[in-house]
Each structure stands twice: as structure tokens, then as C-alpha cells.
Amino acid sequence: MFSQKVTRREVLGGALAFLALAGLSGCNDTPEQKDGQQGNQTDATSASSSDQKVLKMGIGVDPDGLDPQRTAAAATLEITANLYDTLVEVTVDGDIIPALAKSWDVSEDGLTLTFTLQDGVTFSNGNPCDANACVASFERLLDPASPKISQYSGYTFEALDETTLAVHTKTLNVSALSDFAYAWAAVVDVTAGEKLSSQPVGTGPYKLDVWTPQQKVVLVRNEKYWGQKPDIDRIEFTVLPDSTSQLVSLRKGEIDLLMGTSEQVEALQDDTTFQFIQAPQNGVQLMAMNSENKALADVRVRKAINYAVNKQELIDSVWWGQGIAIGSHYPVMLKGYIDCSNTYPYDPEKAKTLLKEAGYENGLTLNMRLPKDYQMYVDAGQIIADALKKVGITCKVEILEWAAWLDEVYTGRKYDLTVVGHTGRLDPITLLARYESTSSENYMNFSNEELDKMLAQYRTELDEEKRIAIVQDIETLLAQEVPALYIQDPITTYIAAQKVQGFAMYPIDIYQFKYVTLSE
């Protein structure tokens, strides 16, 4: 996040060596010591919490409010998923299971979804959460201030009776059910209005205890929760921006859970007091190439760029090998994945030949604009720029703040090359639709008639097998045409104390602490 991060990473290396030394010399804290210390600290902060089960998690930044319908930040949704419920829930494997809706029906024509809600659910403030409350909540999701308005604008909502909710669509939408599993489709109490951001009111297993900006967000169990009572009484998210202090806090037992960077994982790998919970992120990281640029509009140049970069070496050096190389815009764990990672294997000579064919034997200059807040993307961009230099492509690297990147590169499409990641979706179409030539998210300016046709076909195809076949055709087409240099599906690792049980990673950005237990 900070400009001195590059140098600090070097410092971190030294720091880790120091830590290792401290560990080797037998001065590592024993579990007894650790417990004693924790006891002291809890005594100091709140005397009554000694018999409570408390989970402490380290987070890098504050959430940007606690209103799931008014955020685009994964860090926020991960927390709000515990304060609010969605109609349906997604499992670790991507299946849809009941949540606030105990069952549902799809009409013959596929245009109406009817949900039957759980009985007697109330919000944490005591207001009833019936079908009318759900309709009001979804209508709030369609408000212009909602970031997800385009995903839900095709739906209309109707309360049939107290516990029955109908969702109508004008055109067939095969991903409709999964749209109601995302954390931003949470049911909120609309009477709480704009205060939701600091005083959340939901039906979830936890409710907000206190949020001290820049310090911590504390959730406590919602005693009015309609479902099974969660095991953990209290969840404390502590804001720790610095990666060394995160590491030291973990080792001292001041936090129990942390989303680890590759360096942190590497540092703690041999420490048996920790467990590592790992899974591919259901995401895609890539270097986008803007087809608006005359050179990049030529598929030979795009292929040359793909040949010029050694993907595995890139993943090893930037992400410490924590990723799975991909060759198309498709995460590894999503249904219908095919491995295209070897379509254009590393071959700089071939890259040079292709560039020559395209008329760039005397070199080519491109600008590369990278988002500063994501150090990994900046590092990756610079390594790619180096590799491209060797085949005769000069990159003018420019590093932008995230807000500026969103504005100029993503929305404004003023760039030649950029490195970024896209987080996962439950349905392939929401992932791939950005390549449609008319899509507002098509920041690569990619246009391919065949692809447009396939996407339209997918949307109305009711047979799942056939849909998957279409998706695989799209994957292959993207792997051939390479509107981007597809890098990897990143592997995320959570570092947890051994007592944390049942913490899992989901295909969308949520934490489900109601399934987590703490063993003594």
C-alpha cells in the first residue's frame, strides 16, 4: 500500500532471518507462556470475556462501511457475510444450498423463481424479516447508489405472501439462482436506511459490537439468529497494515487467523503451531492488452507477447509459486475448465519471428500502466516489461494509484498494457461476458463476432451439458486469440492457529464464521 513497500520487503527478508534465529536459539515462546499472556491481555480489556470463545483475525485495511449493498470491496463483503444472510448460500464446491430461503422453484419457462422463506426470522433490531422486507431490500439493491445495479436490473420482485417471494425476469437468465448467493445480495433492514454502513442491521449469525476505525471491528453472536447457534462468541478483526507486525502478532498468538502473503507463508512454513488453509482463489490474473492500439490489434503481436514471457518463472518469482498457470480467462475450480496454459509456451525466438512478420522487427514501444496498491501486479508488470525488452518491445512503465487506475485505465481505457486480477463468479457467463464487444466492462476493446454469438447462445441454452460445451469453446477461442496474457489463478493461503477448525474458502469473497469452531 505504501511506496516504501519494495524496500520494506527487503527488510522483511532480514527480519525473517532474525525471527528464524530467535526460534533456533530455543527462545521461541512455549504454548504455556502464550496462554498466560493472552489471559493478561483479555483481563486488561474486558474482564467478562475470559470464558468466551474469541477468534482474532488480522486484516490489512478497514472495511469501507458495513453495508453490503453499497460496496465493491472484497474486504468488506467478507465481513458483512457474517452480519447478513442471503436467500441461498454457496458451498465450498460452488453448489447452491438453502439459507434464508428454505426452498425454491423454477417455473416451466424459467422466467420466475419462487422462494419459500424460513419462518419467524427477525433482524437483529427485532423487525420481522418477511417477504415484504426482502422485496424492499432487493429494491434497495436496484438504487442508483448500488454498485451491482447492472447485475440485478433485469429482475422484478414480488411478495406473494408472508413467506413467499417471487423473482421475475424478462429474458431467460440461467445464472439467476446464483445471483442470490453473492454477499451483496444480502437482505438488509431498509428501515435502517443509510445508517447501515456504520450500524448494520441484518439477520446473520453475528451482529456488530463495536467498530473503532483503524483499530478493530468486533462482531458478537446474534442471539436472535434463526439458524444453528455458532460456536464462536466473539470475532475480533484487528487492523494490521504492516506485514512484519502481522507475522509477529501471529507468532505471539495475538491473532489466530490471517490471509497470508506468499512471503509470510514461506516464513512460517515449517512452524507446526500453524496450519495452512489453501485453495485456488477462483480468480484470474492477467496482463490486458488494449486492442485499440494498432500494434496490439494484430493477433501476431499478442501471440508474440505470450511467447515472450515465461509464465511459470513469473509465478515463481512474484507469487513464490503460489498459483496455477492458466492460458485462458477461466479459473481452475470452475465447472468446465480446460487447461490451455500451454497454447503458447515460452519461446522468445518465435516471438521475434512473429513480431518481424507483423512488421515490428525494428522494435515497438508500448505504455504499461500498473495499479500501485497491488504490489504483486506492479512486480509482475516490471518482470514482463523486462522479458518483452528481450524480444524488442519497449514498455514505458507508469504506476498509478488505484482510484486513478480505475478511472483512467479501467473505465477510460487509456492504456496499452496493464496487469490486474478479476475475482471469481459463480456462473461462467458473468465472468466471460466482459469480452462481448458491446460490454461496458470490455476494457481490452476486444471484438470477435464468433465470441459474441457464443455468448448469446449460452444465455438462452437450458441444457447444462451444452452450456458447458459452449463455455469450453469460448475458453479455447480466448486462448487462441489472447486478448490478454493470462497469467494465473492465484492460490490463497490462510495461516491459522491449530485451534481454528472449519475455516474454509469459498468461490466468492465471503467468510463463514458460523461454521468455524475453536477447539481448546
Add this chain to the structure above:
Amino acid sequence: MLKVVAYRCGAALAVLFVCSLMAFCILRVAPGDAATLILGQEATPQAVETMRQELGLNTPLVQQYFGWLGGVLTGNLGESRLYAMPVTGVIAQAFPVTLLLSLYATALALVISLGFGIAAGLHPNSWVDVVARILTQFGSAMPAFWLAIMLMLFFSSYLEWFPVSGYVPLQEDPLGCIASLTLPACALAAGECGVLLRTVRNSVLEAASHDSMLSTQVKGLTRVRVICIYILKGALVAPVTSAGMQMAKLLGGTVAIESIFALPGLGRLLLTSVEQRDLMLVLGVVIVIAACIVLVNLLCDLVIMALNPGARQKQP
């Protein structure tokens, strides 16, 4: 004297006005706005437009700025979009942290640099002087964030004397508060020491070798009396005011140190609010920091004027 103070207060207000105007303009000219940031990657251009409308980003700049200024004059700094609470509330949580940290670091730096500086100034080229010079070099050359990490690893992780990170409010647990601020204060004090020590040493050395010292010997005054009354009184004005200036700098927030020790101070708040384009919060923090610096400078000037009558006449 009163006239001078009144003049300086007027100048201070003008400085505050210019600072807020500059912060406002820079933030509005810089690429990237709150609407695109809130709506994220999937926003349609129409949605961004509506959001801009909603956030009041489309009203004329002059109107936006003076609307805010009007609020400030009535004590209302606006609402922070990021934390969904009044800006004054957010700053009220962050300010004490930065203030305590700055006072602590300055006090540490003063104690160390006065101790070593006076000894070194009175005994130039002795072993104390050598140690003092090494300290000066070390303090100025060492990056504060590196020292901070080393201190944390040694004192928190290895010796377990201090908490790793986090802040304990003073009113909750005074000892815990001091413990939570000790390492960050040391890391900051080291840098400040480098400059201060040199100033103290040089002004003591100068005062001690002044011709007038000869007359104190003639008068047969004791060494202690000479040091306390004749040397230090004159020699310490410069270092003490320069400590004040350095403290003003610390009050502006120390992003790296606050981040490493997870202290919820002004520096991190300013960084976050700029990154998140929370305009009201940025303006609020800038005003508070500017006000602190102006205030400390004013106090320093008054101290100089009180100690040195000559300075009073130079003022208009």
C-alpha cells in the same frame, strides 16, 4: 507583544485557509474520484454519473468548497463517507494517538540529546563527544521504519517486553498506553536525536568558549553555577525551539511508523482518506494538522521572544 500575537494569529488563519484550498484543489484535479472507487470495476458509466450526482461531485467547485468552509466556521467538518460518521468524531479518535506519540518521542529525544549534547559540548573530543557523534550519525542515517521493525522483533517478539502492535487509550489503561507507544516513540526519537544532539553540542560548545566565560573564572564562580546559569540559559534556546519544530513535523503524522505498529493516528488516517477519496475526511485531517503546526510555530516564536528581547523588536 499583544499586537505581535494578534498579527501572528491572523497570519495563522490565512495559512489554514490556503492549506485547505490547496488540499481541495489537488484532490479534485488528481485523477480518480470517489464514485468510480465506490462502484468498482463493474460500474456502468451511467451508474458512475448518478453516483457523482449523489455525492455532490457535480456541483460547481467553488460552491463545493465554500459550502464546506461555511460548515467549518460553524464547527461542522462534514461527514466521512468511509466511516459513515462525522469527521470530527473520526479525527477525535486519531488525534490523541498522534499527539501522545509526538510528545513522547520529542521528550525522549530531548532527554537523550540534552544529556549527551551538554556533556559533549563541555568536553569536546572526549569519549562522550565521540559517543555523541556516533549517535548523531546513527540517528540521522537509520531509516525510522527499519529501526521500528528491529525494535519490534527484539523487544516485542524476542524479549516480550512490549505488545507487538495496537494502541491502548490513555483513559483506559495509562500504563498500557505508555507501553503501546514506547517502541514507536523510540523509533521516531532516534531520528530526531540525530539533529537535536548536534544543535545542543554546538551551541553549548560555542557558549562555553565565549570570551565572557573568562570573566566568570575571574569572579571565582563554581563550575556548576557557571554551567547552569551562564552557559545553558543562552545555549538552550536554539535546541528547544528546534525540538518544537520537530514535534510539529511529527504531529503531521508518521505513516510508516503508525502502520508498522498499527497505531490509529493521523498519518494513516490521511493516507487512507486520500486513497479512498474521502474528500471531507482529507480536508478535516489537513486542517487539523495545519492548525497544529501553525500553533506550535506560534508558541516557539513566543518562547524565543520571551527569552530574547531582541527578537521582539524585529516583528512588525
